Amino acid sequence: MSTHTEKTVDDYKAFDTDELDTFQPTRKVTLKTFRFNAETDYLPYYKKYEMEVGKDELVLDLLNRIKWEHDGSFSYRRSCRHGICGACGIKVNGKATLACKQNAMELIKLFGDELLIEPQSKKRAVKDMIIDKKDFWDKHAAVTPYVVRDVPARPEHETQMSPKQEHMFLDADLCIQCGACHYSCPALEANPEYFGPAALTAAYRFSIDPRDEFSNERLKTVGEMGQGVWDCVKCFECTEACPKDINPMEKITKLHNMQFERGVAVSNVATRHAEGFLRGMKKYGYLDEADIVTYSEGYLGMYKHLGAAIKMMRSGKIHWHSGIPFIDSVPKIKNLDEVQKLIQISQTNKL
Ligand code: FES
Incomplete structure (x- = not known):
């Protein structure tokens, strides 16, 4: 030892x-x-x-x-x-x-x-x-890590990019594929199918590239349950591990948003869970824990979490009646209208 x-x-x-x-x-x-x-x-x-x-x-x-x-x-x-x-x-x-x-x-x-x-x-x-980094390279290749675009054999000028467009890369193009984030990721250790932070950072880098014409297909690939962005557990291990300070978790979060913004998100437990946060904030200004579970997993699915729900009730995190469907019992914050306005101004995702 x-x-x-x-x-x-x-x-x-x-x-x-x-x-x-x-x-x-x-x-x-x-x-x-x-x-x-x-x-x-x-x-x-x-x-x-x-x-x-x-x-x-x-x-x-x-x-x-x-x-x-x-x-x-x-x-x-x-x-x-x-x-x-x-x-x-x-x-x-x-x-x-x-x-x-x-x-x-x-x-x-x-x-x-x-x-x-x-x-x-x-x-x-x-x-x-x-x-043997085969798993790393296989996953990297699976996200189509290059710009896909039909260009004339002899283009008359270069493809120009504005400083604002360049800023959108958020240093994702600085990745040196060292594997530090990939082999520090506990989600990947638990689920070998998960693409992992390095491949997802590459997916972001090419999906945000204004020259790319393949981003929607790429986003669909990285949006699939079991392998994609919804399997990130947001532990920040990748961000701690990255020697180039690229912050892969930030790119994964951006890919979450892009799923909705580009209209490629499909309704599943993960996307409904993401939407569920906003539902509660819009309605009460608070996170509605019980609604998130019923909205994302359905009334039958919520029985899986009965044990956790009882513990949360005991600790005062949810009230017994807030878990009952159709009872609008969560208290509202004082300035709810301001929260609703902020959501309206800033929301780019459609529920
Ligand atoms: S030897 Fe090239 S990154 Fe260390």
């Missing part, structure tokens, strides 16, 4: 890199490293390597030193060393890390003098840090 100190994401964010200046210039560190060769090993194992780590070294430098100074068979992917190619994604103490971008001393400060070096997905390991 690792002896590293558990830290939260907030601790990590609060860490000021200026602290490195007062930190001792080198630290003796143990790298507890995942080792596995699918061709020769039945099971993976961990091997420890000790080294003095300098304050300017990157995690990729440590991987290089394992290979160059300790064991030439140690394997990992890297190419550009500039955070561009996306090859060097690994996990350090469970944290998604782009090895060529991450300062090692920052992680030592955060986790202590033993770092746990693992591949992005242990079950996909082929050799040490190298994993």
Whole structure:
């Protein structure tokens, strides 16, 4: 077992890199490293390597030193060393890390003098840090990740884009396909059919592209239950993991809206659930928990949630009569008309 100190994401964010200046210039560190060769090993194992780590070294430098100074068979992917190619994604103490971008001393400060070096997905390991990313690339290909448009063989001028249209990409075009978000996504771990945040970010990037003529078909694909945007659990793990600060969850939320705006949303439990939020806000200015369940799942479906409903009643979150159909018993907020006006002004989706 690792002896590293558990830290939260907030601790990590609060860490000021200026602290490195007062930190001792080198630290003796143990790298507890995942080792596995699918061709020769039945099971993976961990091997420890000790080294003095300098304050300017990157995690990729440590991987290089394992290979160059300790064991030439140690394997990992890297190419550009500039955070561009996306090859060097690994996990350090469970944290998604782009090895060529991450300062090692920052992680030592955060986790202590033993770092746990693992591949992005242990079950996909082929050799040490190298994993089989077939599922990642298959899902990427499934969202048609390119502009589809009939253009003349010899166009007379380039396709112009306004700054406003360019802004709509929201940096989705900066994705380097490192897999950090994909292999940090718990929804994908639970449901292998789910496209995952990286493929959905690509789907957004090309669906918002003003040159693309395939966006409605693409939106239908990513709107399908079981594989698409409605299977995101909004846990923000992808956003925490992304080394390029792209915020994949924001793109997934945009795709939710685009389903309605482009008129491709089909009525299902997820789309009705999304609509249900607005129904309550329009009517009462409050979230109507009971109505969301009956509206999205039907009266028969709501019996599945009877246990949760009783707990919510006990804690005062819903009132016993608000769960009964046709009884308009939820209290209304004071300035309901203002809320209704705001909804009217800002609503782009049609219920
Ligand atoms: S080596 Fe290219 S992103 Fe790290």
